[in-house]
Amino acid sequence: MTRPYYLSGLLFLASLFLFTSCEGDAPGVVKSSEELNAAIAAASPGDVITIANGTYTDMEMRFVGQGTEDAPITLTVEEKGKVFFEGQSNLELSGQFLHVEGLIFRNGHSPTSEVISFRTSKVEVCNNCRVTECVIDNYNPAERFDSDIWIALYGKHNRLDHNYLTGKRNQGVTVAVRMDTEASRENFHRIDHNYFGHRAVLGSNGGETLRIGTSHYCMFNSNTLVESNYFYRCDGEVEIISNKSGQNVFRGNTFFESKGTLTIRHGDEVTISNNFFFGNGVANTGGMRIINAKQKVVNNYASGLTGYRFRSALTIMNGVPNSPLNRYVQVTDSEASNNVFIDCDNVQFCVGSDEERSATPENVVMANNVFSNKTRDKIFSAFDDISGITFSNNLISPNIVPLQPTGFQNKELTFETLENGIMIPEKTAAGDSIRAGLDLMATPENTGLTWYPRQEDEMFFNTGKTIDVKPGQNTLWDAVRDSEPGDIIRLSESGEYQQTKSIDLTHPVSVVAADGLSEKPVVTFRRSSLFNIENGGGLSLRGLKIDGKEGEDKPLNAVIRTSRYSMINNYKLLVEDCDFVDLDVNHSFNVLRVAKNTMADSILLRNCRFENISGSVLALDRETDDIGIYNAENVVIENCLFDEIGHTAIHVHRGGRDESTLGPRVTIHNSTFDEIGGDKRNKTGTSILLWGTQYVDIDKCVFDDSAPLKLHLVVGEPVVELRNSVLSGGTTLEDNGEPYQVNNLKRGLTEPLYELDGGLKIGTTLSE
Numbered sequence: 001m002t003r004p005y006y007l008s009g010l011l012f013l014a015s016l017f018l019f020t021s022c023e024g025d026a027p028g029v030v031k032s033s034e035e036l037n038a039a040i041a042a043a044s045p046g047d048v049i050t051i052a053n054g055t056y057t058d059m060e061m062r063f064v065g066q067g068t069e070d071a072p073i074t075l076t077v078e079e080k081g082k083v084f085f086e087g088q089s090n091l092e093l094s095g096q097f098l099h100v101e102g103l104i105f106r107n108g109h110s111p112t113s114e115v116i117s118f119r120t121s122k123v124e125v126c127n128n129c130r131v132t133e134c135v136i137d138n139y140n141p142a143e144r145f146d147s148d149i150w151i152a153l154y155g156k157h158n159r160l161d162h163n164y165l166t167g168k169r170n171q172g173v174t175v176a177v178r179m180d181t182e183a184s185r186e187n188f189h190r191i192d193h194n195y196f197g198h199r200a201v202l203g204s205n206g207g208e209t210l211r212i213g214t215s216h217y218c219m220f221n222s223n224t225l226v227e228s229n230y231f232y233r234c235d236g237e238v239e240i241i242s243n244k245s246g247q248n249v250f251r252g253n254t255f256f257e258s259k260g261t262l263t264i265r266h267g268d269e270v271t272i273s274n275n276f277f278f279g280n281g282v283a284n285t286g287g288m289r290i291i292n293a294k295q296k297v298v299n300n301y302a303s304g305l306t307g308y309r310f311r312s313a314l315t316i317m318n319g320v321p322n323s324p325l326n327r328y329v330q331v332t333d334s335e336a337s338n339n340v341f342i343d344c345d346n347v348q349f350c351v352g353s354d355e356e357r358s359a360t361p362e363n364v365v366m367a368n369n370v371f372s373n374k375t376r377d378k379i380f381s382a383f384d385d386i387s388g389i390t391f392s393n394n395l396i397s398p399n400i401v402p403l404q405p406t407g408f409q410n411k412e413l414t415f416e417t418l419e420n421g422i423m424i425p426e427k428t429a430a431g432d433s434i435r436a437g438l439d440l441m442a443t444p445e446n447t448g449l450t451w452y453p454r455q456e457d458e459m460f461f462n463t464g465k466t467i468d469v470k471p472g473q474n475t476l477w478d479a480v481r482d483s484e485p486g487d488i489i490r491l492s493e494s495g496e497y498q499q500t501k502s503i504d505l506t507h508p509v510s511v512v513a514a515d516g517l518s519e520k521p522v523v524t525f526r527r528s529s530l531f532n533i534e535n536g537g538g539l540s541l542r543g544l545k546i547d548g549k550e551g552e553d554k555p556l557n558a559v560i561r562t563s564r565y566s567m568i569n570n571y572k573l574l575v576e577d578c579d580f581v582d583l584d585v586n587h588s589f590n591v592l593r594v595a596k597n598t599m600a601d602s603i604l605l606r607n608c609r610f611e612n613i614s615g616s617v618l619a620l621d622r623e624t625d626d627i628g629i630y631n632a633e634n635v636v637i638e639n640c641l642f643d644e645i646g647h648t649a650i651h652v653h654r655g656g657r658d659e660s661t662l663g664p665r666v667t668i669h670n671s672t673f674d675e676i677g678g679d680k681r682n683k684t685g686t687s688i689l690l691w692g693t694q695y696v697d698i699d700k701c702v703f704d705d706s707a708p709l710k711l712h713l714v715v716g717e718p719v720v721e722l723r724n725s726v727l728s729g730g731t732t733l734e735d736n737g738e739p740y741q742v743n744n745l746k747r748g749l750t751e752p753l754y755e756l757d758g759g760l761k762i763g764t765t766l767s768e
Helices: 033-042 429-436 475-481
Strands: 003-009 048-051 054-057 060-066 072-077 083-087 089-098 098-101 104-108 113-115 130-132 133-138 150-151 159-161 164-166 173-176 190-192 210-211 226-229 230-232 239-242 249-251 255-256 260-266 272-273 276-278 288-290 296-298 300-305 314-317 331-337 340-342 347-353 362-367 371-372 380-382 391-393 395-398 408-410 414-419 421-426 466-469 488-491 496-499 503-504 507-514 523-527 529-533 538-542 545-547 559-562 571-576 577-585 591-595 600-606 609-613 618-621 632-638 642-644 650-653 663-669 672-676 689-693 697-698 700-705 708-712 718-727 733-735 741-749
Touching: 033 048, 060 072, 060 098, 089 098, 089 239, 164 650, 239 276, 340 421, 362 689, 371 421, 421 429, 466 475, 475 496, 475 503, 475 507, 523 529, 529 538, 571 577, 591 609, 591 618, 600 618, 618 632, 632 650
Parallel strands: 003 048, 048 072, 054 083, 060 089, 072 098, 083 104, 089 113, 098 130, 104 133, 113 150, 130 159, 133 164, 150 173, 159 190, 173 210, 190 226, 210 239, 226 249, 230 255, 239 260, 249 272, 255 276, 260 288, 272 296, 276 300, 288 314, 296 331, 300 340, 314 347, 331 362, 340 371, 347 380, 362 391, 371 395, 395 408, 466 488, 488 507, 496 523, 503 529, 507 538, 523 545, 529 559, 538 571, 545 577, 559 591, 571 600, 577 609, 600 632, 609 642, 618 650, 632 663, 642 672, 650 689, 663 697, 672 700, 689 708, 697 718, 700 718, 708 733, 718 741
Antiparallel strands: 414 421
16 A cells, blocks of 8 residues: 655754754655654555655755565655755665655755665665656865765666756766676666756866766676657766766767767767767767777767867777787778758767877768768868778769768759758758657756756846946946845946955956947955855956056956855956056956866957966966866957067966867967066966867967067967067977967067068057
């Protein structure tokens, strides 16, 4: 007989008991943790344990039981969407045929290494258990590199379905299938119809959304089915899904604007079929990356993917001869057939070829695929010998250059465009296979759950109210204190805005000059920093003049600094039409100073002047452990003037040889650098130092009378191009010998040029 149990208090199996917001005392409600523990201990097949509505803090749940296939033991909630677990809460479960649903974890983090664990000890695991319709929402520790896993599956024949997992920001995978004992191998788990929400760039290894196995156990089969899950902007690292075991199946999954790939990193006999990848032209969006033996990649659809190398729409890697488990096993005996690629930038073969990865693909078939691209003619690249790949009947649009004379056919293709935007190539085997798999396709509507709101987890400016501020002492500080996320602080008059207190930013705020002013408002400050971007904060500046003349007379000041402590949230800094002058009251006065374990999603400097600064403008150089971590993902500089900067004007550092990250990416266009890096305290001896950046685009720039511009390219076949620029007045270019592209770069000139052959204007349009 089914016996219901109700919890109105807190289940906390240690000693702490804290419960708030309980709604009512229904008849038969279990009113203490002791009663609930007894109910769990006495539960029989078919029993239902219900947690009453409310918010539970620091709740560690241990759910152990023996249900049956026809009569599982269920842990559920009184009303879905009204039961919350906060603080340091978690759930461990073990046994047979247990069913968990309706739990929401938020506003805190797990006290252990896992939020939901399918085991209570190394020998007590789950078999035939299910976790469904649960939420984990921004449930992260304060420390960015304090690693944990949100959901860890152990045992066999378990199901994880229809959950909503969003906002993981710290190191560690979102969902992991663990295989550290025999009891968890050949597990036949099913992971289906989950909605994986936005995961921000981590800037380090360990940002996967789903991982099955590890390199230690990659020779074992997992036999996990990953079906019809929706991945929304899962950008943590290059491997959105990291397959590290054998005989897994990935089908019907949808990847929306996610920066990375479904990667078969380790393990053999893996099938990737009927998945859908939508890049929509977003940078670094990728498809599938193939490593190891006997892989099957068929019937997949990809459109608008822009990634390169490890993030290509389709990447077939080179391997390491006699590879150790943690490196790259040669691709052999595999196929990629009946796939459709629409407007994807890159399809690449023998990727990673170098002295170590010298084993080219063998006995690989690539047949009956369709490639269409309206804007790019060259989408194929081969970095080594491709004679081990057999190409057959691959159709390409008329403009595309075939990879080789055989196996590719230029053809005028016709498409049927479906309501969801998918373009089916008509009268092709690949098109027929895509159409046949549409029923499996994950969508926002058929994944996750309906009773918990999905929220946009990105930072937005200029979405709130406008607050007008007049000149005076701390008027700006007062306005920011009273602001809300997205508010616009408008400086309504020219004049001086004096700040005697540093302005702490805990949410995104814009500070802008009113339109039509005769002069820019002047902001001065008397502390060591003007703005402090704290966790959750972001800053947009426009139309201001920031003067450092009243700054504290001590070294290491900054106009803007990040939190001195680890930041779990990435921030944005957007600066347009601003002047930064006379930051020289003491040495090493920066525009931006960052701390270790902080990460900018994006930094934009546009139409700005930086003059008479004793330190640096952007010093993104605090991650010095050289393990692949860095301080900013995207840095864009457009039409700016840098004049008399004492230290390195732009310093971006990413050390180490880890290949799992996508950045940093640095773009510098139409800018002038004059007398940069000459201060005796400039330890780098450079005007610009880009160390380990993955993408560099320097175009139409002038470097005059400055310390060297230095490129130190470390790993990952970075894309680096310098073009249409001038180095004069003794400014030189230094590099570490790694290849990069140079086009129309004028060096060794005595005086700068601001116009190149053909009348091409270079440098900033701002006057000195």
